[in-house]
Amino acid sequence: EAGVAQSPRYKIIEKRQSVAFWCNPISGHATLYWYQQILGQGPKLLIQFQNNGVVDDSQLPKDRFSAERLKGVDSTLKIQPAKLEDSAVYLCASSFKRLGFYEQYFGPGTRLTVT
């Protein structure tokens, strides 16, 4: 089966510019996650969708970050305007419920550099 797809793989922007990331989950996976992984740290959950509804976005900096999953399939994450501290790898993952638990499958990530 095809894995989680993300694009672009790399992005370099200047501070105050905007950027968008795209994620296509594994077919049939109802749950989609966006994470931010800063160098030397573990992934931090930004937002979790169940179909096209938001389950958790408590760690999403809503003044500059937004995400949507309009048709319950693919998703976009946007940063506007970007700050230097947004430099990180942005990971997308998807999961489905099997035997009572959710196993996540991760995409390759988008490495963002803000200069």
Next chain:
Amino acid sequence: AQSVSQHNHHVILSEAASLELGCNYSYGGTVNLFWYVQYPGQHLQLLLKYFSGDPLVKGIKGFEAEFIKSKFSFNLRKPSVQWSDTAEYFCAVNAQAGGSYIPTFGRGTSLIVHP
């Protein structure tokens, strides 16, 4: 909110040495527990998981982990490491919140195995 602590940030071992990576979490409710591995240049991938039953779980490549509920721990072990085990290892907890599970990752442990 739940948190995950990984005690060892950097571990250096020689081949054939035994490995134990510590993971503790703080959450009093129902949890699913995971260890993920990220080999250099590759995606995060699942190493092993626990959601119920036998607290000693076995994963891929000879890894195992033991869930000790009273200690809120889920330590990863391997009796004899190989050079190919060089990677980043992340402990993760899915904590039940309403009808969903919210994931939290530890900061990771960098393992280097010398041949």
